[in-house]
Amino acid sequence: MKQVQQRGKKFTATVRLNGHSISSTFPKKQQANEWANRVEIAIKDEIVNPANKFRKDDFIAKKYIKKISVKEILKQAKEDNNTPYYEWTLLRCIKKYKYEELDKLNGAKQALLRLQMWEKTDLANMKLTDITPDIVHEWKINRKIKKGNKYYDPSPSTIRNDLYRLSVIFETARKPKTKHGWGLKDLKNPVKEILLPSPDEGRDRRLHGNEEDRMRDAIKEGPHVLEMLAFFEIALATGMRKSEILKATKSEVIEGRMGWSIRKPKTKNGTSRTIHLSERAKESVMLLLAENSHKTRLGYLFTVSSTTIDNTWRTARERAGCPDLRMHDLRHEAISRLADAGLSIGALSSMSGHKTSQMLLRYVNAKESDIREKLALIS
Incomplete structure (x- = not known):
C-alpha cells in the first residue's frame, strides 16, 4: 500500500x-x-x-558529502575553538568582549551602543590583522550619524568615544592572559596611530534670570511631580549624574553629624564618594522617601524610569520657555555654583566625582558678574 x-x-x-x-x-x-x-x-x-x-x-536520494581537506578541517576546528587568534574577525572579538567584559563596566549601556555600532560597520567582518590605521582613518573621516532620513557629521567627542571603544577591543586582545587579556601580544592597535579630533569645548550653558523658578513651576504642572522635583533639586545642588541619581537607593541616603548625604559605593569612574545634600535637596529626598516607602523597586529611591525622566524634562523645559536647557546642564550649573561658593578643587572633585582637575574644570563656568565683582576688589 x-x-x-x-x-x-x-x-x-x-x-x-x-x-x-x-x-x-x-x-x-x-x-x-x-x-x-x-x-x-x-x-x-x-x-x-x-x-x-x-x-x-x-x-532514495543520495546525500552529497563534500570532501574537506585537512587544512580546512584544521581551520574549522580553530574557528570553533573559543580561544582568540590573530585571524578572528572584529565581529567575533566584539561578541566575546560583550560576553566576558561588558557587565564589568560602569558605563555598560553606552559601551554596548558603541559596540553595536561597530558590529554594523564594514570593519566588522575584517580580520584583526587586516584592520590598518589607514582603514580606521578612512572610517573616521567618513563617519556619519543618521537622524530620520538625513545624515549628519558626528561631534568630535562622538568620534573619540567610538574610536576609544574600538581601541579597547584591540588592547584587550593584546594584553597577556595573566592580565585578563587574550594573549595576542604581536597584534597592533591601529587606533594608536590615528590622530583623534580635539574634544568639544565645554558647554557653558548656565541658568539665567528666573529660569530656575520657571523650571520648578513647569515641573509642578506635569506628571510625576514629586520625583521630578526631587531629581531637579538633587541635580542642581550636587552635580550628580543622571544615572547616579536614578540608581540611588534608600539605604544610600544617610544622616551624618553635619547633615544628610548620599553615599555612592561605586560611581562611573569606579570609586566611591559621598555627596552632601543642600537643605532644599534634603527636603525633597525626605518627601520622596515618605511617598515611596511602600514601593520596593529593589530599594531604589526613584521609581520612574530614565525614559520617563527624559520625556517629562523635555515637556517641562518647553513649558518653562527654556527649550535649549539640557538635563546635563544642571550638572554644569551645580559644579559652577559650588565653585562660586569657594569650594576647593578637592571638595569639588569629591562632589562631582571627577578624577582629574582637567575634566572638572571643563564643568566650571564662572558668571561674568562674579568675575567682575572680584576684579573690582583687586583694581
Missing part, C-alpha cells in the same frame, strides 16, 4: 508492499504521489517477475 502524509510544510510518501517499506519527503504533494507510484510499480514488477529485484537505493 502507498500513503502520503503532510508533515509541516512538507509531504512524506510511504510505500509498504511485498515485505518492503520505503519513505521519502518532498516539498509538494504531487511530487510525493508520483514517487510513490513509481515505487509501487517497481515492487509489483518484482512480484510478477522475481528476477527483477526491487532495489531500494534506486529510489
